[in-house]
Amino acid sequence: QVQLVESGGGLVQAGGSLRLSCAASGRTFSSYAMSWFRQAPGKEREFVAAISWSGHSTTYADSVKGRFTISRDNAKNTAYLQMNSLKPEDTAAYYCAADLYGVGRRETTEYDYWGQGTQVTVSS
Numbered sequence: 001q002v003q004l005v006e007s008g009g010g011l012v013q014a015g016g017s018l019r020l021s022c023a024a025s026g027r028t029f030s031s032y033a034m035s036w037f038r039q040a041p042g043k044e045r046e047f048v049a050a051i052s053w054s055g056h057s058t059t060y061a062d063s064v065k066g067r068f069t070i071s072r073d074n075a076k077n078t079a080y081l082q083m084n085s086l087k088p089e090d091t092a093a094y095y096c097a098a099d100l101y102g103v104g105r106r107e108t109t110e111y112d113y114w115g116q117g118t119q120v121t122v123s124s
Contacts, residue, residue, distance in 0.1 A: 001026045001027060001113075002024060002025070002026045002027050002032070002098040002100070002112075002113040003024065003025045003026050003113075004022055004023070004024055004096050004097070004098060004113060004114060004115035005022070005023045005115055005116065006020060006021065006022050006094065006095065006096055006115040006116065006117060006118040007020070007021050007022075007023070007118060008020040008021050008118060009093075009094060009118030009119045009120045010119075010120070010121070011121045011122075011123065012086055012120070012121070012122055012123070013122070013123050014086060014087055014088055014122055014123065014124050015085060015086065016086050016122070017082070017083060017084045017085075017086065018083050018086065018120060019080055019081070019082045019083070020036070020080065020081040020083070020094055020096075020118060020120075021078055021079070021080055022034065022036075022078060022079040022080070022081075022096030022115055023077060023078050024077045024078065024079070024098065025077065027098075027100070029072075029074055029077040030053055030054075030074040031053060031100075032053055032098050032099060032100045033050060033051060033052050033053055033098075033099040033102065033103040033104070034050065034051050034070075034072060034079040034096060034097070034098060034099065035047065035048075035049065035050040035051075035096070035097045035099055035104070035105070035111070036048040036049045036050070036070060036079075036081045036094060036095070036096055036097075037094070037095045037096075037097060037108065038090075038092035038093065038094045038095070038120075039092055039093050039095070039117075040091060040092040040093075043092075045095065045108050046061065047061055047106040048060070048061050048064055048068065048081070048094070049061065049064065049068055049069075049070040049081060050070065050099065050103060050104040050105070051070045051071065051072050051079065051103075052103045053103075055071065055072050055074070057103060057104075058070050059103075059104040063089075064083075064090075067083065067084050067085045067086075068081060068082065068083050068084070069081070069082040069084075070082075079096055081094065081096075083120070086120075086122045087122060088122045088123070088124045089122075090120060090122050091120060091121050091122050092119075092120060093117040093118065093119050093120075094117060094118050094119075094120055095114055095115055095116075095117045096114070096115045097111040097113060097114050097115070098111070098112075098113040099111060100112070100113075
């Protein structure tokens, strides 16, 4: 079992930055990969970024590549998503998910453990 709690969302102007955190508990954090997804109103949840259990491998959606950075601190049982150069189209609820069986999988149906989400709103 894995429990995930996101934090760090908020309202920011276009061009600004936010850092999201995802605190994990339960199963040993360093034994699984982590991913971030987002869901805008009226749209399906979409993959944003993923990081391997060690932190040595990362992958990103094309829409955020070069602007977002995923990282993790296994000593703190926490994953992060640093979001820079934010755009209004980045507005969404952001969710972290634990990937116990792979790395960088992009289908929501492949994940069993999700956080409750944190809202990010980017104003123009």
